[in-house]
Amino acid sequence: MPTELAQQLLLKTLLPLSLLIAAGGIWPRWQSGISIVGLRGEINRLVLNFFAPMLFFAAGAAASVDLGLLQVPLLLGAATLFGLGLAALALFATPLGHGLSRPTRGAIMLASGFGNVLFFGYPFLSTVFGEPGARYPFFADMLATTPLLWSLGVWIAFRCGRHEEHASFLAMWLRLPPVWGFAAGLAVNLSGLSLAPLIEAARWAGSPTIPLMLFVLGLTIPWHDLRPQKAVFVALAIKLALMPLLALGLALAWPGKLSEPAQAGILEAAMPTMVMVIALADRFGLDTRLAGLIMGWSTLAGLATLPFWLVVVKGVAS
Template structure:
């Protein structure tokens, strides 16, 4: 990757993302805690019920579903499962997590394995690979990250957090989400070969605000006044940004040899910052929300430094 290409990436992708997060941070200062919760609730509602379903339908319906495309969620899912095993040992059986509360360790475990594959990955992969890059991000999210969050992630919160014995059926809750149904509908359209190009174009238009509003919400959610990190937070953030994608890279090399666009996309997706939805899971299952938010913040900041490294290796 040339310096000129990376500068273009910074200006066209990373700069808008940083400005949106910064705008959310500035807005947070004037809203206060109650205002932040209210606005965040509105943004989440409209995104989950309108913007994200439209974006995911357009991506799935316009996709040519091949084994190459499906390798992206497969590699991401395997990396998450491997990361869970390693990070569990680090947080529960080494000095890094020795003095942490159970709610903190469970929250950090979520942060270390679940990435922001749609909201961070979509603009980045779209820049690198065009429309196909957007499909990589959509399939990574709906084929691996989100279902694993609502199954393995919820199990982690209940089993290791220890604050909530049970709160409904998380898999059922996931299946009731509008983005899941719209994504499945898009897959049906693709597999059946139906010509619905006007609907796909309209869905793509409606779904365009998804990434900007969620990055704005990321800025709203980070506790900017309490950003001093500790060893556990930095360890988990670096695990997420370096160890997990390195795992995906090794698996890709062993299975595919020469990496193609899909495998490169999978490695990049595995190395994106912590998923914003981890904050919702932490709040719902009474984990250490502040520590989770802090890890999201630091993984997002450090991503600006780890991304060039991975692009240099992969492209």
């Protein structure tokens, strides 16, 4: 990795990410009497219903869309399915899952397969690839992670959890405001209309999305209970090692040179566990504590493994 890129990655990405996550962890101790669950819920609703749709609209409207871009969601989608399948195999067909309840197995599966492709991916890939890299996380999220999370992910949570939900997967997905924001942005993009001031205003309005969700990530990590367990190591091995390894293998099997979108797809597959896993665990009665534990360890470990995978990807591409 070039020295200049390493410095930018440290100062522009990893340091701000770490500070925002740490702020979320410190805030409840500093502000005594605060309800972590209530604060987390209000921030999540604010981001989901306003800030994120604005940011997704701006990303969809301004992105340069081409067929090569589809490598990002295709590689990420394949890696996600692989991670979920491998976790299911380990938990239901080997001694690793013996003695574990279905809510615990469901939490491990979701934490092993779904990564923080937007809130980690956006600052990371923007630093690595410059302004063009900002489009990759949005297409990865909208065309791979979000559809899989709200279909297969919800199905796993529904089958493994203890709840009284009656899930309609398609209805839940179509009710997500960021989905409509992204669709509207793509419509503007493909229409050829010159709406640069509106796009810039939406980008500015949506800019708090990433910092707020990283703050929520810090709120969610169980800092007082970060004790490693066997389940944590299984999830980390799948999420941070085997998933990007599969994505790398698929990318190398793709005809031609390792393209920039393919590199982005590999790095997206290496992202740590996403925050939304906790929301699904809460909603469907999975093991929320274990899901938070895996998310915490994967986030901390991801600060080291992501630069490693970047070195690997850049070495293969050169």
